[in-house]
Amino acid sequence: MNSIISLSVLGVLVLFLGILKKKTWLLPLILPGLLISLVMTVLHWNMNRGLFHNMIIIDNTGVAFSAVLIFSTFLIFMLAAQYYRKVIRPLDDIYAIMIFALVGAVLMCYFGNLIMLFIGIETLSIALYVLAGSHKEAITSNEATLKYFLLGSFLSGFLLFGIALLYGSSGSFDLYTIHAYVVSHIQQGLPPMFKAGLFLLIIGLSFKIAIAPFHFWAPDVYEGTPTLLTAFMASVVKIASVVAMYRFFSITFFGIHGVWEMTVAILAGITIIIGNVTGIYQPNLKRMLAYSSISHSGYMMLAMVAFSGYTATALLFYAVAYSVATISAFAILILVREAKGNDYFGSFNNLAKHNRIEAFTLAVAMLSLTGIPPLAGFMGKYFLFSAAIEQGWLWLVIIAIAGSAVSVGYYFKPIIAMYFREDQETVLQAGPSYKAHILFLTLLTILLGFLPFLLSGLI
Amino acid sequence: MNALNSIPISYYLMFCSMLFCIGVIGVLIKRNALVILMSVELMINSINLLLAAFSAYSNDPAGQIFVFFIMVVAAAEVAIGLAIIVLIYKTTHSIDIDVLNKLKW
Numbered sequence: 022m023n024s025i026i027s028l029s030v031l032g033v034l035v036l037f038l039g040i041l042k043k044k045t046w047l048l049p050l051i052l053p054g055l056l057i058s059l060v061m062t063v064l065h066w067n068m069n070r071g072l073f074h075n076m077i078i079i080d081n082t083g084v085a086f087s088a089v090l091i092f093s094t095f096l097i098f099m100l101a102a103q104y105y106r107k108v109i110r111p112l113d114d115i116y117a118i119m120i121f122a123l124v125g126a127v128l129m130c131y132f133g134n135l136i137m138l139f140i141g142i143e144t145l146s147i148a149l150y151v152l153a154g155s156h157k158e159a160i161t162s163n164e165a166t167l168k169y170f171l172l173g174s175f176l177s178g179f180l181l182f183g184i185a186l187l188y189g190s191s192g193s194f195d196l197y198t199i200h201a202y203v204v205s206h207i208q209q210g211l212p213p214m215f216k217a218g219l220f221l222l223i224i225g226l227s228f229k230i231a232i233a234p235f236h237f238w239a240p241d242v243y244e245g246t247p248t249l250l251t252a253f254m255a256s257v258v259k260i261a262s263v264v265a266m267y268r269f270f271s272i273t274f275f276g277i278h279g280v281w282e283m284t285v286a287i288l289a290g291i292t293i294i295i296g297n298v299t300g301i302y303q304p305n306l307k308r309m310l311a312y313s314s315i316s317h318s319g320y321m322m323l324a325m326v327a328f329s330g331y332t333a334t335a336l337l338f339y340a341v342a343y344s345v346a347t348i349s350a351f352a353i354l355i356l357v358r359e360a361k362g363n364d365y366f367g368s369f370n371n372l373a374k375h376n377r378i379e380a381f382t383l384a385v386a387m388l389s390l391t392g393i394p395p396l397a398g399f400m401g402k403y404f405l406f407s408a409a410i411e412q413g414w415l416w417l418v419i420i421a422i423a424g425s426a427v428s429v430g431y432y433f434k435p436i437i438a439m440y441f442r443e444d445q446e447t448v449l450q451a452g453p454s455y456k457a458h459i460l461f462l463t464l465l466t467i468l469l470g471f472l473p474f475l476l477s478g479l480i
Numbered sequence: 481m482n483a484l485n486s487i488p489i490s491y492y493l494m495f496c497s498m499l500f501c502i503g504v505i506g507v508l509i510k511r512n513a514l515v516i517l518m519s520v521e522l523m524i525n526s527i528n529l530l531l532a533a534f535s536a537y538s539n540d541p542a543g544q545i546f547v548f549f550i551m552v553v554a555a556a557e558v559a560i561g562l563a564i565i566v567l568i569y570k571t572t573h574s575i576d577i578d579v580l581n582k583l584k585w
Contacts, residue, residue: 136542139553140549143557154567171507171561174561175504175520182500185530185543189489194546214493241583
Protein backbone atom coordinates (compact mmCIF):
# COMPACT_ATOMS: atom_id res chain seq x y z
CA MET A 22 0.00 0.00 0.00
CA ASN A 23 2.85 2.36 0.90
CA SER A 24 4.38 1.79 -2.50
CA ILE A 25 1.13 2.63 -4.33
CA ILE A 26 0.74 5.90 -2.39
CA SER A 27 4.38 6.93 -2.66
CA LEU A 28 4.55 6.18 -6.38
CA SER A 29 1.35 8.14 -7.07
CA VAL A 30 2.73 11.10 -5.11
CA LEU A 31 5.99 10.83 -7.04
CA GLY A 32 4.11 10.90 -10.35
CA VAL A 33 2.15 14.01 -9.36
CA LEU A 34 5.35 15.70 -8.14
CA VAL A 35 7.01 15.01 -11.49
CA LEU A 36 4.04 16.59 -13.28
CA PHE A 37 4.28 19.69 -11.09
CA LEU A 38 8.02 19.93 -11.63
CA GLY A 39 7.28 19.98 -15.36
CA ILE A 40 5.78 23.46 -14.93
CA LEU A 41 9.29 24.80 -14.30
CA LYS A 42 10.44 23.43 -17.67
CA LYS A 43 13.71 22.14 -16.25
CA LYS A 44 14.50 18.85 -17.96
CA THR A 45 17.62 18.16 -15.89
CA TRP A 46 15.74 18.35 -12.58
CA LEU A 47 13.40 15.47 -13.31
CA LEU A 48 15.66 12.41 -13.12
CA PRO A 49 17.37 13.53 -9.87
CA LEU A 50 13.86 13.55 -8.36
CA ILE A 51 12.61 10.32 -9.95
CA LEU A 52 15.55 8.00 -9.23
CA PRO A 53 15.72 8.63 -5.44
CA GLY A 54 11.91 8.67 -5.37
CA LEU A 55 11.79 5.19 -6.87
CA LEU A 56 14.42 3.97 -4.40
CA ILE A 57 12.38 5.37 -1.51
CA SER A 58 9.25 3.54 -2.74
CA LEU A 59 11.36 0.40 -3.13
CA VAL A 60 12.39 0.65 0.52
CA MET A 61 8.80 1.38 1.56
CA THR A 62 7.65 -1.70 -0.34
CA VAL A 63 10.22 -3.92 1.32
CA LEU A 64 9.13 -2.61 4.74
CA HIS A 65 5.84 -4.48 4.19
CA TRP A 66 7.71 -7.78 4.34
CA ASN A 67 5.90 -10.34 6.55
CA MET A 68 2.95 -7.99 7.02
CA ASN A 69 0.35 -10.42 5.57
CA ARG A 70 -2.91 -8.54 5.94
CA GLY A 71 -5.82 -7.44 3.82
CA LEU A 72 -6.68 -3.77 3.45
CA PHE A 73 -10.03 -2.12 2.52
CA HIS A 74 -12.10 -5.29 3.05
CA ASN A 75 -9.53 -7.44 1.25
CA MET A 76 -9.55 -5.21 -1.84
CA ILE A 77 -5.77 -5.21 -1.51
CA ILE A 78 -3.97 -8.10 0.12
CA ILE A 79 -0.39 -7.53 1.13
CA ASP A 80 1.58 -10.76 1.28
CA ASN A 81 5.21 -11.65 0.71
CA THR A 82 4.66 -12.75 -2.90
CA GLY A 83 3.12 -9.40 -3.76
CA VAL A 84 5.81 -7.46 -1.92
CA ALA A 85 8.61 -9.38 -3.65
CA PHE A 86 7.15 -8.94 -7.12
CA SER A 87 6.32 -5.27 -6.69
CA ALA A 88 9.88 -4.71 -5.46
CA VAL A 89 11.08 -6.38 -8.68
CA LEU A 90 8.82 -4.12 -10.76
CA ILE A 91 9.97 -0.93 -9.04
CA PHE A 92 13.60 -2.01 -9.35
CA SER A 93 13.17 -2.75 -13.07
CA THR A 94 11.60 0.68 -13.60
CA PHE A 95 14.56 2.19 -11.76
CA LEU A 96 16.95 0.39 -14.14
CA ILE A 97 14.97 1.71 -17.15
CA PHE A 98 14.98 5.28 -15.84
CA MET A 99 18.78 5.04 -15.62
CA LEU A 100 18.75 4.73 -19.43
CA ALA A 101 16.42 7.69 -19.94
CA ALA A 102 19.03 10.45 -19.77
CA GLN A 103 20.97 8.92 -22.66
CA TYR A 104 17.89 8.05 -24.71
CA TYR A 105 16.30 11.51 -24.51
CA ARG A 106 19.67 13.32 -24.81
CA LYS A 107 18.68 15.27 -27.93
CA VAL A 108 15.12 16.08 -26.87
CA ILE A 109 14.70 19.67 -25.70
CA ARG A 110 11.21 19.65 -24.18
CA PRO A 111 10.95 18.81 -20.45
CA LEU A 112 9.53 15.24 -20.82
CA ASP A 113 7.71 15.44 -17.49
CA ASP A 114 4.61 13.92 -19.12
CA ILE A 115 6.35 10.78 -20.34
CA TYR A 116 8.14 10.19 -17.04
CA ALA A 117 4.98 10.80 -15.02
CA ILE A 118 2.92 8.44 -17.19
CA MET A 119 5.61 5.77 -16.80
CA ILE A 120 5.35 6.13 -13.04
CA PHE A 121 1.54 5.97 -13.17
CA ALA A 122 1.81 2.82 -15.30
CA LEU A 123 4.06 1.42 -12.57
CA VAL A 124 1.31 2.16 -10.01
CA GLY A 125 -1.06 0.00 -12.07
CA ALA A 126 1.59 -2.72 -12.29
CA VAL A 127 2.12 -2.69 -8.50
CA LEU A 128 -1.65 -2.86 -7.98
CA MET A 129 -1.67 -6.02 -10.10
CA CYS A 130 0.74 -7.62 -7.59
CA TYR A 131 -1.45 -6.81 -4.59
CA PHE A 132 -5.04 -7.27 -5.72
CA GLY A 133 -7.38 -9.35 -3.62
CA ASN A 134 -10.51 -8.56 -5.57
CA LEU A 135 -11.33 -8.77 -9.27
CA ILE A 136 -12.33 -5.06 -9.25
CA MET A 137 -8.77 -4.16 -8.23
CA LEU A 138 -7.38 -6.51 -10.90
CA PHE A 139 -9.40 -4.65 -13.53
CA ILE A 140 -8.41 -1.21 -12.21
CA GLY A 141 -4.73 -2.24 -12.13
CA ILE A 142 -4.78 -3.62 -15.67
CA GLU A 143 -6.54 -0.56 -17.06
CA THR A 144 -4.28 1.90 -15.23
CA LEU A 145 -1.34 0.11 -16.76
CA SER A 146 -2.89 -0.23 -20.24
CA ILE A 147 -4.24 3.30 -20.64
CA ALA A 148 -0.86 4.71 -19.60
CA LEU A 149 0.81 2.37 -22.10
CA TYR A 150 -1.42 3.45 -25.00
CA VAL A 151 -0.14 6.98 -24.47
CA LEU A 152 3.48 5.88 -24.05
CA ALA A 153 3.40 3.75 -27.22
CA GLY A 154 2.39 6.83 -29.22
CA SER A 155 4.66 9.27 -27.40
CA HIS A 156 6.86 9.81 -30.46
CA LYS A 157 4.13 11.82 -32.13
CA GLU A 158 5.94 12.68 -35.37
CA ALA A 159 6.86 9.09 -36.27
CA ILE A 160 4.17 7.28 -38.23
CA THR A 161 5.38 3.92 -36.89
CA SER A 162 4.74 5.11 -33.34
CA ASN A 163 1.26 6.31 -34.32
CA GLU A 164 0.50 2.99 -35.91
CA ALA A 165 1.79 1.07 -32.89
CA THR A 166 -0.37 3.03 -30.49
CA LEU A 167 -3.56 2.65 -32.57
CA LYS A 168 -3.04 -1.09 -32.96
CA TYR A 169 -2.30 -1.49 -29.28
CA PHE A 170 -5.26 0.63 -28.28
CA LEU A 171 -7.84 -1.06 -30.50
CA LEU A 172 -6.73 -4.61 -29.66
CA GLY A 173 -6.16 -3.75 -25.99
CA SER A 174 -9.61 -2.29 -25.41
CA PHE A 175 -11.19 -5.13 -27.42
CA LEU A 176 -9.51 -7.78 -25.27
CA SER A 177 -10.26 -5.80 -22.09
CA GLY A 178 -13.88 -6.39 -23.04
CA PHE A 179 -13.31 -10.15 -22.97
CA LEU A 180 -11.59 -9.84 -19.60
CA LEU A 181 -14.54 -7.88 -18.23
CA PHE A 182 -17.09 -10.32 -19.61
CA GLY A 183 -15.15 -13.09 -17.90
CA ILE A 184 -15.20 -11.20 -14.61
CA ALA A 185 -18.95 -10.59 -15.00
CA LEU A 186 -19.62 -14.31 -15.56
CA LEU A 187 -17.44 -15.28 -12.58
CA TYR A 188 -19.41 -12.79 -10.50
CA GLY A 189 -22.70 -14.11 -11.79
CA SER A 190 -21.92 -17.69 -10.81
CA SER A 191 -20.01 -17.20 -7.57
CA GLY A 192 -21.77 -14.05 -6.33
CA SER A 193 -18.65 -12.14 -5.40
CA PHE A 194 -15.55 -10.42 -6.77
CA ASP A 195 -13.49 -11.38 -3.75
CA LEU A 196 -10.81 -13.94 -4.54
CA TYR A 197 -11.21 -15.85 -1.27
CA THR A 198 -15.00 -16.01 -1.66
CA ILE A 199 -14.54 -17.34 -5.19
CA HIS A 200 -12.09 -19.87 -3.76
CA ALA A 201 -14.68 -20.99 -1.20
CA TYR A 202 -17.25 -21.28 -4.01
CA VAL A 203 -14.88 -23.40 -6.11
CA VAL A 204 -14.11 -25.66 -3.12
CA SER A 205 -17.79 -26.25 -2.41
CA HIS A 206 -18.76 -26.85 -6.06
CA ILE A 207 -15.80 -28.85 -7.33
CA GLN A 208 -17.42 -32.20 -6.43
CA GLN A 209 -20.58 -31.87 -8.56
CA GLY A 210 -18.65 -30.00 -11.26
CA LEU A 211 -18.38 -26.25 -11.81
CA PRO A 212 -21.28 -24.69 -13.76
CA PRO A 213 -20.67 -23.86 -17.46
CA MET A 214 -21.06 -20.14 -16.71
CA PHE A 215 -18.12 -20.26 -14.31
CA LYS A 216 -15.99 -22.19 -16.79
CA ALA A 217 -16.84 -19.76 -19.60
CA GLY A 218 -15.95 -16.84 -17.35
CA LEU A 219 -12.66 -18.44 -16.45
CA PHE A 220 -11.89 -19.06 -20.10
CA LEU A 221 -12.63 -15.46 -21.07
CA LEU A 222 -10.53 -14.20 -18.17
CA ILE A 223 -7.62 -16.36 -19.36
CA ILE A 224 -8.03 -14.92 -22.89
CA GLY A 225 -8.00 -11.34 -21.58
CA LEU A 226 -4.94 -11.87 -19.41
CA SER A 227 -3.16 -13.84 -22.16
CA PHE A 228 -3.47 -10.83 -24.43
CA LYS A 229 -1.83 -8.59 -21.85
CA ILE A 230 1.02 -11.08 -21.37
CA ALA A 231 1.24 -11.72 -25.16
CA ILE A 232 0.57 -15.45 -24.99
CA ALA A 233 0.01 -17.15 -28.36
CA PRO A 234 -2.47 -17.11 -30.11
CA PHE A 235 -3.07 -13.60 -28.73
CA HIS A 236 0.48 -12.38 -29.36
CA PHE A 237 0.09 -10.80 -32.82
CA TRP A 238 0.10 -7.26 -31.51
CA ALA A 239 3.41 -7.66 -29.67
CA PRO A 240 6.03 -7.52 -32.47
CA ASP A 241 4.34 -4.60 -34.25
CA VAL A 242 3.75 -2.58 -31.11
CA TYR A 243 7.25 -3.29 -29.79
CA GLU A 244 8.79 -2.21 -33.08
CA GLY A 245 6.82 1.03 -33.39
CA THR A 246 7.11 2.12 -29.76
CA PRO A 247 10.08 4.33 -28.75
CA THR A 248 12.85 1.95 -27.65
CA LEU A 249 13.05 3.05 -24.02
CA LEU A 250 9.34 2.40 -23.60
CA THR A 251 9.62 -0.92 -25.40
CA ALA A 252 12.08 -1.93 -22.68
CA PHE A 253 9.42 -0.90 -20.14
CA MET A 254 6.78 -2.99 -21.94
CA ALA A 255 9.02 -6.02 -22.30
CA SER A 256 10.08 -6.08 -18.66
CA VAL A 257 7.71 -4.35 -16.23
CA VAL A 258 4.42 -4.79 -18.08
CA LYS A 259 5.09 -8.41 -18.96
CA ILE A 260 6.08 -9.37 -15.41
CA ALA A 261 3.13 -7.52 -13.90
CA SER A 262 0.66 -9.34 -16.18
CA VAL A 263 2.22 -12.73 -15.46
CA VAL A 264 2.11 -12.02 -11.74
CA ALA A 265 -1.55 -10.97 -11.97
CA MET A 266 -2.45 -14.26 -13.66
CA TYR A 267 -0.33 -16.24 -11.19
CA ARG A 268 -1.94 -14.47 -8.26
CA PHE A 269 -5.45 -15.05 -9.55
CA PHE A 270 -4.87 -18.78 -9.97
CA SER A 271 -2.81 -19.28 -6.82
CA ILE A 272 -5.49 -17.75 -4.59
CA THR A 273 -8.68 -18.80 -6.37
CA PHE A 274 -7.61 -22.36 -7.13
CA PHE A 275 -5.43 -22.95 -4.09
CA GLY A 276 -5.14 -26.72 -3.64
CA ILE A 277 -7.49 -27.51 -6.55
CA HIS A 278 -6.23 -29.22 -9.67
CA GLY A 279 -7.63 -30.25 -13.02
CA VAL A 280 -9.80 -27.23 -13.84
CA TRP A 281 -7.60 -24.93 -15.85
CA GLU A 282 -4.09 -26.45 -15.94
CA MET A 283 -4.56 -28.17 -19.29
CA THR A 284 -5.79 -24.99 -21.04
CA VAL A 285 -2.88 -22.96 -19.71
CA ALA A 286 -0.41 -25.76 -20.48
CA ILE A 287 -1.54 -25.94 -24.11
CA LEU A 288 -1.33 -22.14 -24.40
CA ALA A 289 2.17 -22.23 -22.90
CA GLY A 290 3.28 -24.98 -25.32
CA ILE A 291 1.93 -23.09 -28.36
CA THR A 292 3.56 -19.88 -27.13
CA ILE A 293 6.97 -21.48 -26.69
CA ILE A 294 6.85 -23.09 -30.14
CA ILE A 295 5.53 -20.04 -32.03
CA GLY A 296 7.72 -17.54 -30.16
CA ASN A 297 10.94 -19.42 -30.77
CA VAL A 298 10.32 -20.59 -34.34
CA THR A 299 9.07 -17.21 -35.58
CA GLY A 300 11.91 -15.47 -33.76
CA ILE A 301 14.42 -17.03 -36.14
CA TYR A 302 12.93 -15.23 -39.16
CA GLN A 303 13.07 -11.70 -37.73
CA PRO A 304 15.27 -9.23 -39.61
CA ASN A 305 16.12 -6.88 -36.73
CA LEU A 306 16.96 -7.03 -33.05
CA LYS A 307 13.89 -5.15 -31.81
CA ARG A 308 11.40 -7.56 -33.42
CA MET A 309 13.59 -10.44 -32.32
CA LEU A 310 13.41 -9.22 -28.72
CA ALA A 311 9.62 -9.02 -29.11
CA TYR A 312 9.47 -12.71 -30.07
CA SER A 313 11.98 -13.46 -27.33
CA SER A 314 9.62 -11.84 -24.82
CA ILE A 315 6.73 -13.91 -26.22
CA SER A 316 8.61 -17.17 -25.77
CA HIS A 317 9.74 -16.13 -22.29
CA SER A 318 6.14 -15.48 -21.30
CA GLY A 319 5.54 -19.09 -22.38
CA TYR A 320 8.25 -20.26 -20.00
CA MET A 321 6.80 -18.15 -17.20
CA MET A 322 3.42 -19.84 -17.77
CA LEU A 323 5.08 -23.06 -16.56
CA ALA A 324 4.96 -21.58 -13.06
CA MET A 325 1.16 -21.35 -13.32
CA VAL A 326 0.71 -24.79 -14.81
CA ALA A 327 2.84 -26.44 -12.15
CA PHE A 328 1.38 -24.47 -9.29
CA SER A 329 2.74 -25.31 -5.87
CA GLY A 330 4.12 -23.25 -3.01
CA TYR A 331 7.54 -23.58 -4.57
CA THR A 332 6.83 -22.04 -7.99
CA ALA A 333 6.44 -18.48 -6.67
CA THR A 334 10.15 -18.51 -5.85
CA ALA A 335 11.02 -19.92 -9.27
CA LEU A 336 8.84 -17.32 -11.00
CA LEU A 337 10.43 -14.53 -8.94
CA PHE A 338 13.94 -15.62 -9.86
CA TYR A 339 12.99 -16.04 -13.50
CA ALA A 340 11.33 -12.62 -13.59
CA VAL A 341 14.45 -10.91 -12.19
CA ALA A 342 16.81 -12.75 -14.55
CA TYR A 343 14.60 -12.08 -17.58
CA SER A 344 14.04 -8.43 -16.72
CA VAL A 345 17.72 -7.62 -16.11
CA ALA A 346 18.84 -9.38 -19.31
CA THR A 347 16.10 -7.74 -21.40
CA ILE A 348 16.84 -4.27 -20.06
CA SER A 349 20.55 -4.64 -20.79
CA ALA A 350 19.79 -5.85 -24.34
CA PHE A 351 17.56 -2.81 -24.87
CA ALA A 352 20.27 -0.56 -23.41
CA ILE A 353 22.62 -1.60 -26.22
CA LEU A 354 19.80 -1.46 -28.77
CA ILE A 355 19.23 2.20 -27.85
CA LEU A 356 22.92 2.97 -28.53
CA VAL A 357 23.01 1.09 -31.84
CA ARG A 358 19.82 2.70 -33.10
CA GLU A 359 21.22 6.11 -32.22
CA ALA A 360 24.53 5.48 -34.00
CA LYS A 361 23.25 3.61 -37.07
CA GLY A 362 19.63 4.72 -37.41
CA ASN A 363 18.34 1.14 -37.59
CA ASP A 364 18.74 -2.14 -35.76
CA TYR A 365 19.08 -4.72 -38.54
CA PHE A 366 21.54 -7.44 -37.62
CA GLY A 367 23.98 -6.00 -40.17
CA SER A 368 24.29 -2.88 -38.00
CA PHE A 369 25.92 -4.98 -35.30
CA ASN A 370 28.80 -6.08 -37.53
CA ASN A 371 32.25 -5.53 -36.06
CA LEU A 372 30.81 -3.75 -33.03
CA ALA A 373 33.09 -5.51 -30.56
CA LYS A 374 36.25 -3.94 -31.92
CA HIS A 375 35.79 -0.46 -30.47
CA ASN A 376 32.98 -1.00 -27.99
CA ARG A 377 34.17 -3.82 -25.77
CA ILE A 378 31.87 -3.11 -22.81
CA GLU A 379 28.75 -2.68 -24.94
CA ALA A 380 29.40 -5.81 -26.99
CA PHE A 381 30.14 -7.83 -23.86
CA THR A 382 26.92 -6.63 -22.22
CA LEU A 383 24.80 -7.58 -25.22
CA ALA A 384 26.54 -10.96 -25.46
CA VAL A 385 25.93 -11.74 -21.78
CA ALA A 386 22.29 -10.63 -22.09
CA MET A 387 21.74 -12.88 -25.11
CA LEU A 388 23.45 -15.85 -23.45
CA SER A 389 21.40 -15.34 -20.30
CA LEU A 390 18.16 -15.19 -22.30
CA THR A 391 19.16 -18.40 -24.09
CA GLY A 392 19.81 -20.06 -20.76
CA ILE A 393 23.52 -20.84 -21.00
CA PRO A 394 25.05 -21.81 -17.64
CA PRO A 395 26.26 -20.28 -15.37
CA LEU A 396 24.26 -17.09 -16.09
CA ALA A 397 21.08 -16.03 -14.31
CA GLY A 398 18.80 -17.12 -17.15
CA PHE A 399 19.99 -20.71 -16.82
CA MET A 400 19.26 -20.84 -13.09
CA GLY A 401 15.82 -19.32 -13.69
CA LYS A 402 14.96 -21.93 -16.30
CA TYR A 403 16.39 -24.67 -14.07
CA PHE A 404 14.11 -23.69 -11.16
CA LEU A 405 11.02 -23.37 -13.35
CA PHE A 406 11.56 -26.57 -15.30
CA SER A 407 12.36 -28.65 -12.23
CA ALA A 408 9.22 -27.33 -10.52
CA ALA A 409 7.19 -28.33 -13.58
CA ILE A 410 8.73 -31.81 -13.73
CA GLU A 411 7.98 -32.31 -10.03
CA GLN A 412 4.30 -31.72 -10.79
CA GLY A 413 4.39 -34.20 -13.67
CA TRP A 414 4.40 -31.89 -16.71
CA LEU A 415 7.20 -33.70 -18.50
CA TRP A 416 5.87 -33.17 -22.04
CA LEU A 417 5.61 -29.43 -21.50
CA VAL A 418 9.16 -29.26 -20.15
CA ILE A 419 10.41 -31.21 -23.18
CA ILE A 420 8.73 -28.62 -25.47
CA ALA A 421 10.28 -25.83 -23.38
CA ILE A 422 13.77 -27.32 -23.57
CA ALA A 423 13.43 -27.89 -27.32
CA GLY A 424 12.27 -24.27 -27.61
CA SER A 425 15.34 -23.06 -25.72
CA ALA A 426 17.53 -25.08 -28.08
CA VAL A 427 15.83 -23.46 -31.09
CA SER A 428 16.26 -20.02 -29.54
CA VAL A 429 20.04 -20.37 -29.88
CA GLY A 430 19.39 -19.81 -33.60
CA TYR A 431 18.38 -16.20 -33.08
CA TYR A 432 20.04 -15.21 -29.82
CA PHE A 433 23.45 -15.94 -31.33
CA LYS A 434 22.84 -13.75 -34.42
CA PRO A 435 23.91 -10.44 -32.82
CA ILE A 436 26.81 -12.13 -31.01
CA ILE A 437 28.18 -13.57 -34.27
CA ALA A 438 27.68 -10.23 -36.00
CA MET A 439 29.47 -8.30 -33.27
CA TYR A 440 32.46 -10.57 -32.85
CA PHE A 441 33.06 -12.32 -36.18
CA ARG A 442 31.72 -10.15 -39.04
CA GLU A 443 34.00 -7.59 -40.67
CA ASP A 444 32.59 -4.17 -41.53
CA GLN A 445 33.44 -0.50 -41.17
CA GLU A 446 34.11 0.53 -37.59
CA THR A 447 31.46 2.08 -35.41
CA VAL A 448 31.92 3.90 -32.13
CA LEU A 449 28.84 4.05 -29.92
CA GLN A 450 28.20 7.31 -28.08
CA ALA A 451 27.80 6.18 -24.48
CA GLY A 452 28.65 8.40 -21.53
CA PRO A 453 30.61 7.06 -18.54
CA SER A 454 27.55 6.77 -16.30
CA TYR A 455 25.72 4.81 -19.01
CA LYS A 456 28.69 2.46 -19.31
CA ALA A 457 28.77 2.00 -15.55
CA HIS A 458 25.06 1.21 -15.59
CA ILE A 459 25.30 -1.46 -18.29
CA LEU A 460 28.31 -2.97 -16.51
CA PHE A 461 26.18 -3.12 -13.37
CA LEU A 462 23.43 -4.93 -15.31
CA THR A 463 25.95 -7.45 -16.65
CA LEU A 464 27.41 -8.03 -13.20
CA LEU A 465 23.92 -8.59 -11.84
CA THR A 466 23.23 -11.24 -14.49
CA ILE A 467 26.48 -13.06 -13.74
CA LEU A 468 26.15 -12.70 -9.97
CA LEU A 469 22.61 -14.08 -9.89
CA GLY A 470 23.81 -17.07 -11.90
CA PHE A 471 26.54 -17.88 -9.41
CA LEU A 472 24.66 -16.98 -6.26
CA PRO A 473 21.02 -17.96 -6.90
CA PHE A 474 20.33 -18.41 -3.18
CA LEU A 475 20.32 -14.58 -2.87
CA LEU A 476 16.77 -14.70 -4.23
CA SER A 477 15.69 -18.32 -4.29
CA GLY A 478 14.90 -18.72 -0.58
CA LEU A 479 12.74 -15.63 -0.26
CA ILE A 480 9.11 -16.63 -0.76
CA MET B 481 -38.12 -5.29 -8.22
CA ASN B 482 -41.15 -7.51 -8.93
CA ALA B 483 -41.13 -6.65 -12.59
CA LEU B 484 -37.43 -7.47 -12.65
CA ASN B 485 -37.89 -10.83 -10.95
CA SER B 486 -40.61 -11.91 -13.36
CA ILE B 487 -37.93 -12.07 -16.08
CA PRO B 488 -35.54 -15.00 -15.53
CA ILE B 489 -31.82 -14.20 -15.27
CA SER B 490 -31.07 -16.39 -18.27
CA TYR B 491 -32.91 -13.88 -20.50
CA TYR B 492 -30.55 -11.14 -19.34
CA LEU B 493 -27.62 -13.46 -19.89
CA MET B 494 -28.72 -14.26 -23.45
CA PHE B 495 -29.49 -10.63 -24.26
CA CYS B 496 -26.18 -9.34 -22.94
CA SER B 497 -24.23 -12.13 -24.66
CA MET B 498 -25.87 -11.24 -27.96
CA LEU B 499 -25.12 -7.53 -27.51
CA PHE B 500 -21.54 -8.51 -26.67
CA CYS B 501 -21.31 -10.67 -29.81
CA ILE B 502 -22.66 -7.83 -31.97
CA GLY B 503 -19.88 -5.66 -30.53
CA VAL B 504 -17.27 -8.34 -31.25
CA ILE B 505 -18.50 -8.76 -34.84
CA GLY B 506 -18.43 -4.99 -35.28
CA VAL B 507 -14.80 -4.85 -34.15
CA LEU B 508 -13.85 -7.70 -36.44
CA ILE B 509 -15.51 -6.58 -39.70
CA LYS B 510 -15.46 -2.77 -39.59
CA ARG B 511 -12.50 -0.88 -41.08
CA ASN B 512 -13.16 2.54 -39.59
CA ALA B 513 -11.35 3.20 -36.30
CA LEU B 514 -14.25 5.26 -34.91
CA VAL B 515 -16.79 2.53 -35.60
CA ILE B 516 -14.47 0.00 -33.96
CA LEU B 517 -14.32 2.24 -30.90
CA MET B 518 -18.13 2.38 -30.88
CA SER B 519 -18.31 -1.42 -31.07
CA VAL B 520 -15.94 -1.71 -28.11
CA GLU B 521 -18.23 0.63 -26.19
CA LEU B 522 -21.17 -1.61 -27.07
CA MET B 523 -19.27 -4.61 -25.66
CA ILE B 524 -18.51 -2.74 -22.45
CA ASN B 525 -22.08 -1.53 -22.04
CA SER B 526 -23.44 -5.03 -22.49
CA ILE B 527 -21.15 -6.11 -19.66
CA ASN B 528 -22.44 -3.24 -17.51
CA LEU B 529 -25.99 -4.38 -18.07
CA LEU B 530 -25.08 -7.97 -17.24
CA LEU B 531 -23.33 -6.94 -14.02
CA ALA B 532 -26.30 -4.81 -12.97
CA ALA B 533 -28.66 -7.72 -13.63
CA PHE B 534 -26.54 -10.20 -11.67
CA SER B 535 -26.24 -7.67 -8.88
CA ALA B 536 -30.01 -7.14 -8.68
CA TYR B 537 -30.74 -10.86 -8.70
CA SER B 538 -28.27 -11.75 -5.97
CA ASN B 539 -29.12 -8.68 -3.82
CA ASP B 540 -25.46 -7.74 -3.68
CA PRO B 541 -24.46 -4.13 -4.43
CA ALA B 542 -20.87 -5.00 -5.44
CA GLY B 543 -21.82 -5.61 -9.08
CA GLN B 544 -23.44 -2.20 -9.44
CA ILE B 545 -20.45 -0.52 -7.80
CA PHE B 546 -18.21 -2.24 -10.31
CA VAL B 547 -20.36 -0.78 -13.11
CA PHE B 548 -19.35 2.69 -11.94
CA PHE B 549 -15.70 1.68 -12.02
CA ILE B 550 -16.13 0.34 -15.55
CA MET B 551 -17.86 3.55 -16.69
CA VAL B 552 -15.00 5.69 -15.37
CA VAL B 553 -12.36 3.48 -16.97
CA ALA B 554 -14.29 3.34 -20.27
CA ALA B 555 -14.53 7.13 -20.30
CA ALA B 556 -10.77 7.41 -19.78
CA GLU B 557 -10.21 4.86 -22.51
CA VAL B 558 -12.44 6.74 -24.97
CA ALA B 559 -10.60 9.99 -24.21
CA ILE B 560 -7.27 8.34 -25.01
CA GLY B 561 -8.73 6.54 -28.03
CA LEU B 562 -10.15 9.68 -29.62
CA ALA B 563 -6.82 11.46 -29.05
CA ILE B 564 -5.01 8.59 -30.80
CA ILE B 565 -7.47 8.69 -33.71
CA VAL B 566 -6.93 12.45 -34.09
CA LEU B 567 -3.18 11.81 -34.09
CA ILE B 568 -3.53 9.19 -36.83
CA TYR B 569 -5.76 11.51 -38.85
CA LYS B 570 -3.16 14.29 -38.67
CA THR B 571 -0.41 12.12 -40.13
CA THR B 572 -2.33 9.99 -42.65
CA HIS B 573 -5.55 12.02 -43.34
CA SER B 574 -7.58 8.86 -42.87
CA ILE B 575 -8.94 6.84 -39.96
CA ASP B 576 -9.29 3.67 -41.98
CA ILE B 577 -7.30 0.94 -40.25
CA ASP B 578 -6.07 -0.40 -43.59
CA VAL B 579 -3.58 2.49 -43.80
CA LEU B 580 -1.76 0.91 -40.87
CA ASN B 581 0.64 -1.22 -42.85
CA LYS B 582 4.06 0.25 -42.02
CA LEU B 583 4.69 -2.42 -39.41
CA LYS B 584 4.25 -5.88 -40.87
CA TRP B 585 2.73 -8.78 -38.98
